[in-house]
Amino acid sequence: MAEKHTPGPWEGEYDESEESHVIRMATAIENPARYSTVHVWECRHGLSDDEEHPKTRQRFEESEANMRLMASAPDLLAALESMLTAWDDECPDCKCACCAPAPDDIVSPAPCSMCMARAAIAKAKGE
Numbered sequence: 001m002a003e004k005h006t007p008g009p010w011e012g013e014y015d016e017s018e019e020s021h022v023i024r025m026a027t028a029i030e031n032p033a034r035y036s037t038v039h040v041w042e043c044r045h046g047l048s049d050d051e052e053h054p055k056t057r058q059r060f061e062e063s064e065a066n067m068r069l070m071a072s073a074p075d076l077l078a079a080l081e082s083m084l085t086a087w088d089d090e091c092p093d094c095k096c097a098c099c100a101p102a103p104d105d106i107v108s109p110a111p112c113s114m115c116m117a118r119a120a121i122a123k124a125k126g127e
């Protein structure tokens, strides 16, 4: 299925000169001159990677963790879609709140992992 988002892989890095965390998508990795803006996401926090104050260091590391999570999004999406396909998008005999056939059958109020996967995919695709 064709995706609307820029194809992966996406790569995140700390840009020291801009004091930013940056995510470059495949097109921008391959051709930085042409795709320097629309296929690059940047968090320009102005923090240095040698921050020593614990609170500032924590903010830098949180930004870095956020960057890694966002940069991995195309891989996570592809993996989840592949898992749902492999499992035929079914969880037989599931008794979670969203899969149970009737309200009396619900055993777990929390969504099962299949429902969580479907919801995450829908969120990623804006559906």
Ligand SMILES: [Zn+2]
Pocket: 091, 094, 095, 096, 099, 112, 113, 114, 115
């Ligand atoms: Zn289920």
Ligand SMILES: [Zn+2]
Pocket: 094, 096, 097, 098, 099, 100, 111, 112, 113, 114, 115, 116
């Ligand atoms: Zn479910």
